[in-house]
Amino acid sequence: MAPVFFLLPLLLGQILLCAAGDTINSSTPLSGAQKIVSKGNKFTLGFYTPPQGTNTSSNQGNYYIAIWYSNIPLQTTVWMANPDLPVADPTTAALTIGSDGNLVLLDQSKNRQVLWSTNISTSSNSTIAVLQDGGSLDLRDATNSSMVYWRSIDHPTNTWLPGGKLGLNKTTGVSQRLVPWTNTANPSPGLFSLELDPRGTTQYLIQWNDSITYWSSGPWNNNIFSLVPEMTSGYNYDFQFINNATESYFIYSMKDNSIISRFIIDVDGQIKQLTWVPASQSWILFWSQPRTQCEVYALCGAYGSCNLNALPFCNCIRGFSQKVQSDWDLQDYSSGCKRRVPLQCQTNSSSSQAQPDKFYTMANVRLPDNAQTAVAASSQDCQVACLNNCSCNAYTYNSSGCFAWHGDLINLQDQYSGNGGGTLFLRLAASELPGSKRSKAVIIGAVVGGVAAVLIVLSIVAYFLFQKYRRERTLRIPKTAGGTLIAFRYSDLQHVTNNFSERLGGGAFGSVFKGKLPDSTAIAVKRLDGVHQGEKQFRAEVSTIGTVQHVNLVRLLGFCSEGSRRLLVYEFMPKGSLDLQLFLGETTALSWATRYQIALGTARGLNYLHEKCRDCIIHCDVKPENILLDESFVPKVADFGLAKLLGRDFSRVLTTMRGTRGYLAPEWISGVAITAKADVFSYGMMLFELISGRRNSDHGEQHGSTFFPTFAASKLHEGDVRTLLDPKLNGDANADELTRACKVACWCIQDDESARPTTGQIVQILEGFLDVNMPPVPRSLRVLGESPDVINFFSDISSNQTSQTQNSTTSQTRSTTSGSSHLQSP
Template identity: 30%
Template structure:
């Protein structure tokens, strides 16, 4: 009897241990299951502060699916689950061994486990931030739940580039759903079956602060942030008013909306939701369901589901809408008997907002044929005004209908014919009808007359078209190349040549010219002012090559890059339509006779230009090297906002442009030495040109010219009393003079004299040192543009120029002086009798003199 009593007490002792919740950590050879615990909560581990628990848990109190979860205790919210796609019953177990965590069902069959670890497990710990961590004997982390997020991240957790949040199916079913949140190097993106339906960068109160590449996303007390540079730089911040809260999460909900919310006291508060319009979540009303956004309530959207015209609710209510006519069904595979059911007007589809048309300038029949030939295409949207064709592929989501939808779009859903029953659908393919005898007699005659009429009008139209083609110069080897004959995604709006003739009053107002062509001011039909650039010297390049490059340029958007609004490619005519910059180019403002630029304005221009270049080099999908950075290609808008123009156009030019471009690309005076030594051309060539421009911004004069007369100095000594190796007889090679003044610490000698003391030595030193670092002879020693932005903003320590890599400027300066004096002797004899060259980058005598220096001379001894 005593033995039985003893055994009974031992049983109670171990039962108590099994039911005990550890508040620090647990060691291997531990087993947990829901039925093993007295209170049936399944909790076996708590964080030290009691905020979080680890448990074998059944969401929504259902009794079939149990998961290993980390739970926020106060709100009973799951922030992580292990076996979300392999639930177990209440008698399944979680086993902790020295090899990690394993979850098995009631039969002992493994359902989930941690990956292979580098060393044996010593303990399992739940941190105060909610991170479940496996530790080795040295307290080194072997595995963390934070590194394997499910649908939620909490404060202290990072979601790195390349990782995903995947929604659950419902509150009770944690299985992986169809909605994903993906972090790219530039954005946070919501996707459904690989199709984008929301981007953080497009939210009104999300701001991109820098051009650094994104490394991870995190939620904190300031909002939702995308961080770069090892977390030291905020790339994008979603600014929301966040009150003090006990607990805050960012979660991808089962309905596809990404939500930031906080828990305080006993209440949840929603602080942000995206997309805000519930109808923009792809499957809110099921396949082909019509979602109407009811904004009359004054709150966030209240979607209402129905079916569009020609469709009715399927057997499962609005999980799908099916064709009203039973003779048609949605395709499940490729089928030759295709038809298209038209949707009502004022409808939109979520992918149309975030993707580009597959074709521009085509008719509806071409658009439908594109879909018919593509088995994965399930429908189209067609825009009448532009001839844009959008295709709906892979999975069909909901159709949107709201006051904000584009009324110019027409939607068509692909169907297959399942019977020969007659339909009244006007867009369907021909039906089998029995013709009366009279029709059989009259039909051939009618067809003959019809084709005779078509032939007459075709000949008349061809004659008119030929006259127009002669005017546009279309008769060349590429005259038959039709823009609708090839697929170029991302192409911006295409303008007709006649439309641009009208907008520019037959190219009446010339506002600029250069190596890429002439620029004219224009006003479009919507009253927007634009700059129309006529591209010259394109050689034999065809429309497709041109449009491919324009598609790349048109998809690049940055506040410091001039926006491309459209293009024209008719015959040999190539035109680009840009936003109009009302303050013109930097060279006119900097070197002209107008009001002097103040120092802060110069600094803002330098910073804006650096940001634009940094984006071209590292911020967009395809790296773009500008190859011709100079003041003429830096345009100014309101408040002297700098925007780089002509980026990406160097690829469009023909090789015969040697009159402007030395060796390959670029303008004399801004060319990096590697252009002239057949060295590799990288983004560091733009850095060199930027450094040269920065010196001109500091001084307010050209680097390679005589002293500007606009400076308030004694014209008898145009060098302003300078006495150095960089100035001889009024000629100054400013980069060398800047190097000499840097060596002597006399930075104010370099500032534009017109500023008259309105700038400090420290402010000038900052820009001069950055500029000299940019013009190092060795490209590897030049900083990248992201680093330049950091130095200008103060986030990166100011670098010290390397004198040994700047000595080449002394040779440049000497050659410049010699060539300038030779040019002055010959200027009145030969230079003045030469016809002006449209492609000459500058007109000053000394700049032309500098052009005399040969590639061999300018590269100097090696």
């Protein structure tokens, strides 16, 4: 009997652990290892401790009441009750219903101290807390489930879930905003925040320290936020902005509830939309702002500088070192850097041997904020003025005069060429900048040391050669962190691709091989041909390509640059390239709905490259082989940005590769400068192939010797577009979509590039937001006579505006970057 009695507390604990279901009430508080799970098993609530989240002084973990995804192996929290008041021991704490009906977190070890509360007034003290499948913990009346007093989803921490509000209560002035963790192990609020403008405008702001705004969404224009044009292609998202007398808020939902998506503000100060991909068991970045990491204000702290071409992005400037190294290791750079050697004026030294401070030249940097003007007639006078003031840490002199900095240097960026850039003269102790005599001694010492090092290296080179084979077989591939590119070794890529044995395909830029990382992640490795850039330039260009991320662009995971070897590592696309599915899929033809979504998604990806990136990226080789498909046939444009990598050799490679020439715009042949409209021409040629299911040049038997675009143009003018459809579809296609696609394709292949639409206009036409007129037949097709004198993309808004619309559109089409103002319901 005694052993059974001894086991009763353990059995009771297990019963309490499993019997809680999805509800907390006054008689079933949550404590210790207990959890509640939503009815559909999508979310779990319990005590959570972050990875590496230990108190180093006592080696005791910190625990927080949190909600996380139930079925995602990588434990990912979406809400936290007490981020700034952790619990040391969850067995002495309890989440329960208080006597006033509020949900409270009590610390029993501190005389039932209330660490957190929903802190609301309820009409009844008979309440329960229920965890919903949408990730919200709802406090509601125990007898009336429709009476909801409080929802965690409306009080977000660092994550904004579908269905939750992010806005401003105009009555109370309370703002629903996102605040990131301090670092990857500490969920206490960080310095950054995202919130609706508290001044009452309809724009969202990302701020540093509640004072400096470094990104804005732009105001709501009844359709999108004006500075977030990609909202027009929300893909799997529905958006809604509510603005009335009592509140303003933004809310979003998923079109497909099976997709797991979350919106966060990360520790690095960027806002990000992430989607969980079960196939790769990882979170994939869908969208982020600001686009580059260095646009985040004061990311690297005082005396830290951001560099887009370095990993990590943050480093201390000359003469400074990390102030709190442990924080930097956790991607928290806010503590900044500290001076290694005090300035001479700070030591109060009167010694005759004490050398005065000197200045270190930092060229091409983004100058820090809060400069003060100084009176100086020359750069030398400006230097003297700074040197005579002990609080002056740096100065610059330019055409606008002399400027000095007397406080911490914040928001620096290396290799910067934008507005606000220049040369900064940084004040350092003389010992940080050795004089000429010492320099000579250092040089002599370096030469002697170098010779000795060479001798040592030569003596052991045989040993290293002997170990090379074993070393190359041992993979040391680092894991990605926050989207950072991996610098792979060539030997590692040889190993993961089985010595490049499984070739997926090839094209103008080189061959592609399948590989698998040690964690079983499938990858595609592209071995580049014709790249003659130096190491530094290649890494800089790859870094730029790596920052470009969109749901319709193939994600770059890493690269390899060793000697003449240049390789790029991409995410693997299980459905392969579009040409394989379109031209070789004789038994399982792509449906019309799938083809139309491929056409639309490809246009969205190209539009992002042309209009949404900091610098316009022209693909230069749009064709089915460069459109890859994921498991759900979502198209992703591949090989973007590679034209810049190949430099002057690119045009020669492109025009000599078989299969590419059929997609080249006339500009390539005439030798004029190439613009984004060259991609539009190639897209139009590819769109014809999506419609017909065959290469444009492979229709000879069916249509005589007529080139398919020529045949398509004539049938479009006759109103007989059904004959253009792939026979394998048996006529199963949406008539409006088919007509729209044919019109777009014909507009895209116009001889005059100014007559072609932009990719942004293509997206709007395919989405049905913009109607399009019948296109003229390109002169180069030599059918149906000459093109009309007035070329007009879009249908007139009304009959009494015909001439005005034609004149406006004619003006637009003479510009290669024309945008449409003729939006209407078709």
